[in-house]
Amino acid sequence: MRRRRQQGPVEPVGNGMFLINLSEQDRATMAGFVEQLEELLLSDISDPRLRRLFPVAYHDDPERDAEYQNYMHDELRQSRAGSIAIVKEVLGHTEPITESQLHGFMIVLNSLRLVLGTLLDADESTDTDDIEESDPLFGQAQLYGYLGWLLEWTVSALAGE
Amino acid sequence: VSFTTPSLAASAQASAAGTQILMVRAQDTQTVEPDVDISESTDLDAPWIVLVWNDPINLMSYVSFVFQKLFGYTKEKADLLMLDVHEKGRAVVSSGPREKVELDVFRLHEHGLWATMQQDS
Numbered sequence: 001m002r003r004r005r006q007q008g009p010v011e012p013v014g015n016g017m018f019l020i021n022l023s024e025q026d027r028a029t030m031a032g033f034v035e036q037l038e039e040l041l042l043s044d045i046s047d048p049r050l051r052r053l054f055p056v057a058y059h060d061d062p063e064r065d066a067e068y069q070n071y072m073h074d075e076l077r078q079s080r081a082g083s084i085a086i087v088k089e090v091l092g093h094t095e096p097i098t099e100s101q102l103h104g105f106m107i108v109l110n111s112l113r114l115v116l117g118t119l120l121d122a123d124e125s126t127d128t129d130d131i132e133e134s135d136p137l138f139g140q141a142q143l144y145g146y147l148g149w150l151l152e153w154t155v156s157a158l159a160g161e
Numbered sequence: 162v163s164f165t166t167p168s169l170a171a172s173a174q175a176s177a178a179g180t181q182i183l184m185v186r187a188q189d190t191q192t193v194e195p196d197v198d199i200s201e202s203t204d205l206d207a208p209w210i211v212l213v214w215n216d217p218i219n220l221m222s223y224v225s226f227v228f229q230k231l232f233g234y235t236k237e238k239a240d241l242l243m244l245d246v247h248e249k250g251r252a253v254v255s256s257g258p259r260e261k262v263e264l265d266v267f268r269l270h271e272h273g274l275w276a277t278m279q280q281d282s
Contacts, residue, residue: 052218155220155226159229
């Protein structure tokens with residue numbers, strides 16, 4: 001029996017390195033979505049699509065939270081921009097990547113998924129296969145499902161499973 | 162999530178047709194505020210705790226992996242915490258002085274988890 005991860009899109013190749021096995025077309029498509037995320041991160045903090053990317057820190061203390069957001073919001077934005085830069089580079093070639101690059105890839109997949117999940121108003125019973133082709137959010141639902149699949153493989157590779 | 166290969170084609174098609182896939186207005190439903198009972202008098206010296214709240218988007222395997230990676234927890238401990246979050250709605254994942262806990266919250270936010278902090282009562 002072949003080991004499942006050998007058939008997957010993210011493959012450990014030894015020495016702490018990994019390969020992302022995506023077609024050239026899928027890489028280009030993903031890179032486009034990552035660029036959209038990059039643009040979205042420049043939006044105003046109040047944009048509802050960013051709700052899950054910049055959560056409150058002090059849920060019972062608005063004053064302290066405002067203070068926290070004051071000095072941490074930009075830092076969080078920069079951290080996300082850093083991960084996006086890694087992913088744009090990673091998607092641009094087919095060479096093995098480091099664990100740290102794959103970790104950045106994982107964070108960006110998850111960030112995209114959080115934005116899409118917010119757009120889709122997803123809950124735990126959301127099955128993207130149930131969204132009809134005629135639905136205006138069909139593309140979003142398909143991408144949400146795709147990202148979940150790719151993220152599972154990424155986590156599994158990083159966890160050494 | 163199934164391990165069969167899904168296709169990016171439909172999302173790519175939407176994108177090629179000029180659709181900015183992230184350019185849809187999010188639902189106006191507001192995030193439900195955590196319903197938590199906060200003690201009225203907090204002891205200034207009491208330690209701070211980090212809570213992670215259940216959310217419908219993050220994958221269970223991902224949440225457990227993030228706990229292992231950020232806090233050095235074993236897979237067993239991380240899985241238990243993740244299940245606690247999932248089943249009880251929230252779990253305390255770390256504690257300590259305020260500065261340390263703020264950093265923990267920041268790192269969890271970097272990973273897209275819904276984490277908040279409060280002083281332990």
